Amino acid sequence: MALIVQKFGGTSVGDAERIRAVADHVARTRMAGNDVVVVVSAMGKFTDDLIRLADDVSPTRPPRELDMLLTAGERISMALVSMALGARGVESASFTGSQAGIITDTDHTRAKILEMRPDRIREALAAGLVPVVAGFQGVSTERDITTLGRGGSDVTAVALASALGAAVCEIYTDVTGVFSADPRVVSRARRLAKVSFDEMMEIAATGGRVLMLRSVEFARRHSVPLHVRSSFTWEPGTWIVEEDPTMEEAVVSAVTDDVSEAKITVGGVPDRPGIAAKLFRELADRGINVDMIVQNTSEHGMTDISFTVAKTDLEVATIACEKVKGEIGAAQVTSDDNIGRVSIIGAGMKSNPGVTALMFETLSRNGINIEMISTSSIRISCVLRADRVEEAVRHLHTAFGLDAA
Amino acid sequence: MALIVQKFGGTSVGDAERIRAVADHVARTRMAGNDVVVVVSAMGKFTDDLIRLADDVSPTRPPRELDMLLTAGERISMALVSMALGARGVESASFTGSQAGIITDTDHTRAKILEMRPDRIREALAAGLVPVVAGFQGVSTERDITTLGRGGSDVTAVALASALGAAVCEIYTDVTGVFSADPRVVSRARRLAKVSFDEMMEIAATGGRVLMLRSVEFARRHSVPLHVRSSFTWEPGTWIVEEDPTMEEAVVSAVTDDVSEAKITVGGVPDRPGIAAKLFRELADRGINVDMIVQNTSEHGMTDISFTVAKTDLEVATIACEKVKGEIGAAQVTSDDNIGRVSIIGAGMKSNPGVTALMFETLSRNGINIEMISTSSIRISCVLRADRVEEAVRHLHTAFGLDAA
DSSP: OOEEEEEEOGGGGSSHHHHHHHHHHHHHHHHTTOEEEEEEOOOTTHHHHHHHHHHHHOSSOOHHHHHHHHHHHHHHHHHHHHHHHHHTTOOEEEEOTTTTTEEEOSOTTSOOEEEEOOHHHHHHHHTTOEEEEESSEEEETTSOEEEOOTTHHHHHHHHHHHHHTOSEEEEEESSSSOBSSOTTTOTTOOBOSEEEHHHHHHHHHTTOOSSOHHHHHHHHHTTOOEEEEETTTOOOOEEEEOOOTTSOOOSOOEEEEEOSEEEEEEEEEEOOTTHHHHHHHHHHHTTOOEEEEEEOOOBTTEEEEEEEEEGGGHHHHHHHHHHHHHHHTOSEEEEEOOEEEEEEEOGGGGGOTHHHHHHHHHHHHTTOOOOEEEEETTEEEEEEEGGGHHHHHHHHHHHTTOSOO | OOEEEEEEOTGGGSSHHHHHHHHHHHHHHHHTTOEEEEEEOOOTTHHHHHHHHHHHHOSSOOHHHHHHHHTHHHHHHHHHHHHHHHHTTOOEEEEOTTTTTEEEOSOTTSOOEEEEOOHHHHHHHHTTOEEEEESSEEEETTSOEEEOOTTHHHHHHHHHHHHHTOSEEEEEESSSSOBSSOTTTOTTOOBOSEEEHHHHHHHHHTTOOSSOHHHHHHHHHTTOOEEEEETTTOOOOEEEEOOOTTSOOOSOOEEEEEOSEEEEEEEEEEOOTTHHHHHHHHHHHTTOOEEEEEEOOOBTTEEEEEEEEEGGGHHHHHHHHHHHHHHHTOSEEEEEOOEEEEEEEOGGGGGOTHHHHHHHHHHHHTTOOOOEEEEETTEEEEEEEGGGHHHHHHHHHHHTTOOOO
16 A cells, blocks of 8 residues: 556557556556556647647747646646546546646746645545646746646656655656667667666666656655556556665666767867856856867867757857857857767766776777767766767667677 | 727637637727737637547546536637737737636536636736636636536626626627527528617527527626627627617517427326426426426316426436326326427517517418417517428518518
8 A cells, every 4th residue: 555656648648548548557556555646748749739729820939828728738638537537436536737736936838846735636635536637737936827848747746756755656658668778779678677866867868768857856856766667568667766775786777879969169269267167158048058068188278169969959059159259269160960979877887997998999899989978977978970879879788788688 | 998808709719710810809909999808718619529538538527527628628729819919919818717716616517606806817907918818617616627518608708897897798709790580590680780688688598599598697687788799700790788768679679499499298287286386396306497388277177287398308307297297196298399489589579569469470370380388578489390480480580570671
């Protein structure tokens, strides 16, 4: 007997048949003696349809109204899931983000949760109901409807699990868990039974598509165990938990890839204090997230600074660099959107100094050139030509002994 | 410079093009120096789509969840209308029923408004915005989302117009106003420039399809002038206002028809006090609205009681009658769903005693048999065979001089 939060994404509630399957599963969980809180996303591509309609009436996507519009999606799926539960004899009630007490700031379309006041959810649980809560949405301190941005439904689920003291937050999706590499790239990738929060954060940050970084961060901060699993097969998936000090750690758990970034190089920059600060302040002021940063060794008092940004930010970032070019005395700004990144991640890496060498050897042996390198204590990332990325992932997956038998 | 409430029904916001047309019109009204509050229904057949989905996951349509589901519809249209206004430079914000302070009882799917607290709408107006409010919905005293039942968006509009002291509540629809008869039946029907609340109530109650009785009642009680007009042609439509004592009243303003009812006859009933009370209490307890009631003159201490109910209630009503048949000593219960009703309505009827005679003569002259009669001070209704109704409407329309030139 435990409290379980079960979150179902868009494909998991994509049509009436899927919704009935979700209700069957929730009913089974309930019958097994657990309390359940359900969190749902909008059905399938419904949000995309709404955005198309919005673009059809307004060129600007006004954020407050866009939030009002998009939150209709979860309202539909939560009411339908609640009805389907009722049809199975499971007493249930649906709650909007506002009714569930998800209080956010006023930053429409990417609001942050300020406070959780899930009083009505607690009351519903105490009354023996299964609360079905709208993911992705909240109500601002100005009493306006807000949305939590990409991956927001996962954040809702984790925040509720934390506030309610749930034993686990189950994230149901259309894949069976977190894999040692993208199975579309590496056919012998295997499902990981368990990964640590730290590893999962690195996986999410470097191209893992199952969970957004933000919800993993939130879960780690609040120590909410996550269980990522499939709403199509219902088999056990991947647990994301605190690192267990008694366990032998895998040296490398996963190889990830990401071709969504581009590289900018600001060349011929005087190597003196304050230059990098000026450059990256300019980028930060425009809301651009910079990922990998590499500064070459200085020659004759001059250096190059290279960094990666999302391809979607490339144009704005280039304009920003051109703007400060004169001020920082740079010779030129060049960009390259034909790059990709491959990363290896493993909590056991910390105590295994040979990992870096094996990674570089593997790439070199296969004639793959490394253009940038960045590392954390449990990750090594290399920037390569985009068209070599998939090949690199496969070689590394084999080299680190991850291939399924 | 006046405050105008403009309500747009489902066809008026049926797609992106219609929504842009609505925004153009609201912008024009605003430019003319008026304050505007917009009330919208769900887009076109969206509500029907949602009901189909609901039926697909649950056989029972649980009322609380059905309300949660259906209110997604207005949320979508109000956000889109607000965006479209923004695109025309008209500052605007959308508000749910709850945000607009529409407080209802807890009777889901047909809630009644208990109180209007449109503080946020007043604030928005004071800030120079055009508030766009979700029709059809409110929030209950239990903080659950409710809907106001059929015609609920009109009720929202009238209630807001009343609470805000609007000069007029404009109801935009897909017809150009209220007609002297259904134009599909009478090709020479003409648009009425003005009708009184009393007349409009009789028209709505006897088959007029433009406005629901409930919103007209509400408007009359709160003295809110209504203006029914088209969102396709935007031409002036029909004003529904307090009777103007200085005006000569039309003897007959409109001829209406209704084939949605069925007749039940409880025959061979002892003619003594309490019989009718028992019968209609039984029906009332099952939530059945009885419309026309006729009791024949007693013969040998026995009588027949006939009444009409909505065809959709016929089965339940018949069961109720069979149940009390023994108790009230009735001989038999028969039903007939092949009837229709034709009514003539006119505020001037009160002082024109010849109207009834002309109606009966007109029907008789055309060989149309009258099966039941009921009257009010400004209406006469006759029940006929269903297949004679349209013909009867045409003859009466001509006889009372309503045909357009």
